[in-house]
Amino acid sequence: MNLVLNVQKSFPGFRLAADVSLTGDKIGIFGASGSGKSTLVSMLAGFQKPDAGEIILDGETLFSGSGKINVPPEKRRIAMVFQQHSLFPHLTVRNNLLYGYHRCRAEYRAIHLDMLVAVLQLEELLERDIRTLSGGQQQRIALGRAILGNPRLLLMDEPLSALDDTLRFQIIPYLKSVSDQFGIPYLFISHSLVEMRLMTDTVLAFAHGEMVGKSSSEQLARTRMGESAVGYINLLELDGMTERNGMCAYTWQGVELLLSGSNQNTVGGLFELSSKDIILFKRHPEAISARNLLECTVASLFGSSSKIGVELRCGTGRLVAEIVPEAARELGIKQGAIVYAAFKASAFRRLAITAG
Amino acid sequence: MFLEQSDLQAIWLTLRLASMVTGILLLLGTPIAWWLARSRSWFKGPIGAVVALPLVLPPSVLGFYMLLAMGPNGPVGWLTKAVGLGNLPFTFWGLVLGSVFYSFPFMVQPLQNAFEAVGDRPLEVAATLGASRLDAFFSIVLPLSRRGFFTASILTFAHTVGEFGVVLMIGGNIPGATRVASVQIYDHVEALEYASAHRMAAVMLVFSFLVLLALYAWRSDTQKRG
Numbered sequence: 327m328n329l330v331l332n333v334q335k336s337f338p339g340f341r342l343a344a345d346v347s348l349t350g351d352k353i354g355i356f357g358a359s360g361s362g363k364s365t366l367v368s369m370l371a372g373f374q375k376p377d378a379g380e381i382i383l384d385g386e387t388l389f390s391g392s393g394k395i396n397v398p399p400e401k402r403r404i405a406m407v408f409q410q411h412s413l414f415p416h417l418t419v420r421n422n423l424l425y426g427y428h429r430c431r432a433e434y435r436a437i438h439l440d441m442l443v444a445v446l447q448l449e450e451l452l453e454r455d456i457r458t459l460s461g462g463q464q465q466r467i468a469l470g471r472a473i474l475g476n477p478r479l480l481l482m483d484e485p486l487s488a489l490d491d492t493l494r495f496q497i498i499p500y501l502k503s504v505s506d507q508f509g510i511p512y513l514f515i516s517h518s519l520v521e522m523r524l525m526t527d528t529v530l531a532f533a534h535g536e537m538v539g540k541s542s543s544e545q546l547a548r549t550r551m552g553e554s555a556v557g558y559i560n561l562l563e564l565d566g567m568t569e570r571n572g573m574c575a576y577t578w579q580g581v582e583l584l585l586s587g588s589n590q591n592t593v594g595g596l597f598e599l600s601s602k603d604i605i606l607f608k609r610h611p612e613a614i615s616a617r618n619l620l621e622c623t624v625a626s627l628f629g630s631s632s633k634i635g636v637e638l639r640c641g642t643g644r645l646v647a648e649i650v651p652e653a654a655r656e657l658g659i660k661q662g663a664i665v666y667a668a669f670k671a672s673a674f675r676r677l678a679i680t681a682g
Numbered sequence: 683m684f685l686e687q688s689d690l691q692a693i694w695l696t697l698r699l700a701s702m703v704t705g706i707l708l709l710l711g712t713p714i715a716w717w718l719a720r721s722r723s724w725f726k727g728p729i730g731a732v733v734a735l736p737l738v739l740p741p742s743v744l745g746f747y748m749l750l751a752m753g754p755n756g757p758v759g760w761l762t763k764a765v766g767l768g769n770l771p772f773t774f775w776g777l778v779l780g781s782v783f784y785s786f787p788f789m790v791q792p793l794q795n796a797f798e799a800v801g802d803r804p805l806e807v808a809a810t811l812g813a814s815r816l817d818a819f820f821s822i823v824l825p826l827s828r829r830g831f832f833t834a835s836i837l838t839f840a841h842t843v844g845e846f847g848v849v850l851m852i853g854g855n856i857p858g859a860t861r862v863a864s865v866q867i868y869d870h871v872e873a874l875e876y877a878s879a880h881r882m883a884a885v886m887l888v889f890s891f892l893v894l895l896a897l898y899a900w901r902s903d904t905q906k907r908g
Contacts (some may be wrong), residue, residue, distance in 0.1 A: 373806055399809035406810040412803050416825040425821075426811030475811055 327351060327479060327511035329383050333369055333376035342366065342535040345379075351511040352502075354526030354543055356519070362535040363515050367481050370513070371406050372399035383479060403434070405477035407468050409484040413456045419467055420452045426475030436476045437508055445507050446470045446500055462493040466500055473504055480504055480512040486521060495596060495678030498524050519547045520559050520598065520677075551601065551648060552633035558601035558646045562674075565594030573617065573671055579643025584617040586672040596678040601635065603673035604647035607666040608657045617671040620645075624663045627654070634659075638667055689882050691858055692866035699774070699862060700842040703781040707789040707838050708831075710782070715793035716819070734787045741784065745851025748780050752852070772854045777862070780852040781842050788837040796830020797823065829904055836897045840890060 329348040334341070342362040357363045368374040369389070370381060378391040383404070388397045405426065413422050423439060443449055446466050456464060465485060472480055482501065486494040502525060504510050514525045522529050522543040529546045531539040539546070551558040564576040564583065574585040576594075585597070605616070622638035622645070629635040634654050636647045647667060649659070659665065685693070718730055736744055751758045752770040758779075762770055770776035800823055808818035824831075846864040853860030855869065863886055870879035 371806070371810055373809075399806070400812050400814055402810075403812075404810060406807070408803065408807070410803070412807045414804065414807075414822060414826075425808070425813075429812035429817070471811065477810075481810075 327353075327384060329353075329381075329479070329513075331366070331370070331381055333366070333379035333381060333389070335365060335369060335374065335376050340535055344530075344532075344537050346530060346537060346540065348528070348530075350528050351505050351509075352525065352527045353511075353513050354522045354529035355513060355515045355532060356517065356522055356529050356546060357532035358517055360534075361532040363532050364483060366532070367406075367483050367513070367515055370479075371404055371481055372397065372402050400429075403475075403477050404479045404481060405472035405475060406481040406483065407465070407472050407485045409487050413464055413468055413471070415457060417456070418452070419448065419454050419456055419459070422456060422467055423448075423452075423471050423474055426471055430475040434476045437474055439474065442470050442474055445503050460493075461489050462497055465489065465493075465497055469497075469500060469504065473508055473510055476508075477510060480510050482512055482514045484516055485514075486516070486518075491677065494521075495524075498678070501525060519543075519550060519554070520561065523547055523559075523561065548628050548635055548646070551628075551635050551646075552630045556600050556602070557648045558635055560599040560601065560645050561677075562597045562599060562643075563594075564597055567594065578641070580641030581620055581643065583674075584671045585674045586670075595676050597674045597676050599645070599669060599674055601646045601648035603669050604638075604645065605668045606636065606647055606649060606653070606657060606659070607668065610666055611668070614668055615670075616668040619666055619668045622665055622667050624659055624661055624665060626661060627659065636665075638665070640667065685881055685885065686878060688857060688861075689863075689866060689878065689885075692861050692863045692882075693885070695774070695858065695861065696843055696863040699777055699781060700839045702778050703785055703842045704789075704835050704839045706778070706782050707785060708835065711786065711789035711793055711834070711838075715790045716797055716823075718790065718794045719797035733790050736784050737787050741845070741847025742851060744784060745780065745848040748783060748848070749851055752776055752779065771852055772856060772860060774853075774859050777849060777853040777860055780848050781845060784845060784848045785838045785841050788841045789834045792830050792834035792837060793827070796827035796834075799830075800826045829901065832900060833897065836893055840893045843886070844890065 327348070327350065331348065332345045334343045340362070342365050344366055355363045355366065365374065369376050372388070375396055376389060376391065379389070380387060380391065381389040387393065387395050388402055389395060414425065417425065423442070427435065427439070443452065446469065448466065448470060451459065451463060451467070456467065459467070485501065486497060489497065498521070505512055514522070516522055526543045529541060529543045530537055531546060541549070547558055562578055564578055567574045567576055569575070570584065572587050574587065576583050576585065611619070620640045622640040625637040625639045625644065627634055627636055631651065634649050634651055636649060636659060638645045638647060645667060657665065714733065718726060718733070749771055750756050752762070753759045754763070754769055759769055762768060767775070770779060804822050804826065805818050808822050813821060844864065845862070846868070849860070849862055850865060855861050855865050861869070863882060867879050867882045867886070870876070870882060
């Protein structure tokens with residue numbers, strides 16, 4: 327996807343300006359509430375008209391202030407998944423799914439209901455009344471409905487924020503399958519850095535109506551580490567659990583990790599570990615209460631004058647720990663140094679179950 | 683027989699009038715209610731006020747102005763004569779026209795409320811799925827507003843059945859042409875035929891009650907079903 331987004335829009339007390347050219351299939355728009363990201367998406371979908379500028383998608387001008395072009399939303403072939411699923415309550419699941427398909431020109435009908443139903447695992451739901459479904463099921467159907475018309479771009483406007491944590495991370499693989507299985511590029515809008523890292527490659531960061539950065543989602547997470555109360559979130563895909571002394575032992579990237587028993591009931595999943603929960607030692611500690619102690623190599627250092635992120639190579643995996651500059655000086659931490667990283671078994675939080 | 687021949691004639695005329703007015707207002711009221719629900723125009727306020735005027739105006743005031751407008755020297759009268767329809771006052775079609783204006787808010791306001799309740803989001807979703815505005819209106823808005831359409835139609839029909847002042851001003855009291863049920867009851871009372879008036883009034887009372895009962899039963903049922 328190639329998207330040229332050069333738009334300006336003013337409201338009383340707020341001005342949005344964006345001027346960027348994007349190439350890629352998994353692009354994120356990141357920003358706090360009121361940063362203008364939803365307005366931007368609304369203009370891209372055609373719901374709001376920019377005051378000036380132009381929007382060009384894959385060579386087609388969708389909006390041009392100077393050229394007096396404003397393609398209506400129904401002709402843009404840009405589908406959208408909203409924060410609230412917005413399914414049509416008078417239609418069954420099947421008819422909700424087919425709504426866009428029936429309105430799509432025959433030459434664009436590349437995705438068929440059977441394929442979609444299989445990928446999103448909707449077989450059991452097709453004849454159900456949508457009011458009887460859970461939030462996660464409804465969001466999967468909203469996603470399916472959006473892509474069945476084979477759009478050239480899918481906008482996802484905070485599609486996970488109305489769901490609880492468990493559902494959020496269950497839905498993410500389905501959202502990603504849009505691009506992976508059907509080849510539909512998407513623009514993912516969120517204020518969650520974790521969602522950005524799981525869903526996108528390139529991220530545009532917005533604040534107060536202006537684009538303040540364009541980077542990889544990983545780079546954005548590192549840049550924001552110092553400002554975040556939870557630090558940098560390490561995401562670990564763990565599987566192959568065995569039980570050890572009442573705890574769960576996982577092999578991760580060639581090292582063994584112990585997680586507290588509350589994470590049982592599953593053999594694997596996606597876990598988070600905050601950079602703030604990792605303590606670094608210069609030498610191997612004699613005795614320590616934390617159940618995880620890994621010998622690591624410092625791969626890189628990043629951060630600001632008040633917080634330093636230490637990227638650690640542990641086995642074949644990477645973890646980020648967060649320390650203050652004074653600690654970095656005392657430990658003599660520099661690239662290539664050997665350190666010991668300790669963290670409690672209870673420091674992990676499971677985000678999603680991937681096997682069970 | 684429970685009702686006299688003239689009573690039956692008046693009831694038949696009333697039902698014809700109410701059906702026609704409801705049908706015409708469904709066609710006229712729907713786009714106006716849609717515009718009022720969606721528009722951000724400055725004209726929305728004044729037009730909404732004009733639509734609601736019959737709710738607050740005495741029927742005699744409305745009837746008087748409509749009589750003047752439809753008369754030979756009025757703008758409507760001039761127009762109807764120009765297109766060969768003649769004068770409308772004291773005719774069935776004059777009654778229809780008057781009743782359309784008088785019942786306008788009873789159709790438009792429930793529809794406007796129903797359209798506003800649908801909101802922007804379903805229309806935005808439909809647009810991103812390739813539906814034109816007209817398509818989205820028929821495939822999404824109409825089904826989601828069906829309760830509003832039912833309420834508006836019942837209220838318009840029932841209100842037209844119950845009209846008196848405007849009907850008397852515009853239509854007078856011509857058997858078979860403009861003498862509707864309410865005027866027939868008035869006639870019976872004027873002629874001191876209280877038994878006949880009672881019977882007609884009872885029919886109107888039962889009819890109105892049944893209509894409202896059906897409306898509430900339906901609304902309660904659809905609310906339960908969500």
